[in-house]
Amino acid sequence: MRQSFDFLEIDRYIAEMYAGKRVSVEQYAYVFDFGSSEIGATVVASTIKTNSNVDFLWISSATPAGNGSSAGNLLVQIQDQGSGQYFFADYTPASDFASEQNTAFTDNGNAVPRKIGGASTLTASAYDPSGIAGVANVQLILFGVHVYVYD
């Protein structure tokens, strides 16, 4: 998947968000793993905790599946457990914000980076609205950068 903007725009966003601070930026990705069972009408959830000493800027996503099926039709929601804030207004088709597996050059990155504070606990929930369980070993991968802040 090609990201939706030049990577230097990430630096520009960081310069604005962290004005006056020294920072170090490093590529990273967080992985929600929904396990080996097929996902059907029942919502399945995966929880991760971001590293405590660093912020994460979420840039783009992918939803590969290990059994060859497409995860693009899954409906997905992500919630920050600390603030209770949801990332989407409602459960959203994965294909609307993430690449399906092995689809090159789909401009499905976020319009702007999303800042996720260190030590955040995020829960991703997914289900297949058709009720037909078929896709398994699904991951939801959040691609982005870690931002280390030095006073």
Next chain:
Amino acid sequence: MLMQFPYSSLRAWLRTIYGDAPLMLEPWYIPVNFGDVVASARVSKPAQILANADFILCGVTARCESASNLKFKLQISDTGSGAQFFSAPIWVEAIAGGLNSRASQQWVYPRFVGGNSALMLDFTAGAVDTEGSYVTLNGFNVRGLN
């Protein structure tokens, strides 16, 4: 590998790291041959960065003899610092193209890897055997010019 990052952006980014020092840049590919891996097996292989150059990692490509068995997970770590590139091993199809397809570069930001760094690539096969499996780190070397 299809160049993901505009060259002008890379040069501007390098200036934030190296200042105005004159640099020599050269494209560099680090192939890691995992060979044949049986289903669910895990194999680790090293990737050594040159001692006299930093390496800027721009993306990853992967191939198997059959595109249908490009079903494996990948984790990359720096053995020196212990830093991992992902919070967990990821299905490689999310970041790399398969046999006979253009590379799908999922890297959102170039990654600086210092000279002489030792990376470790962990390959975990999925439900099917993989044959003739390669993972290649794509990017370029950076050397300072006196």
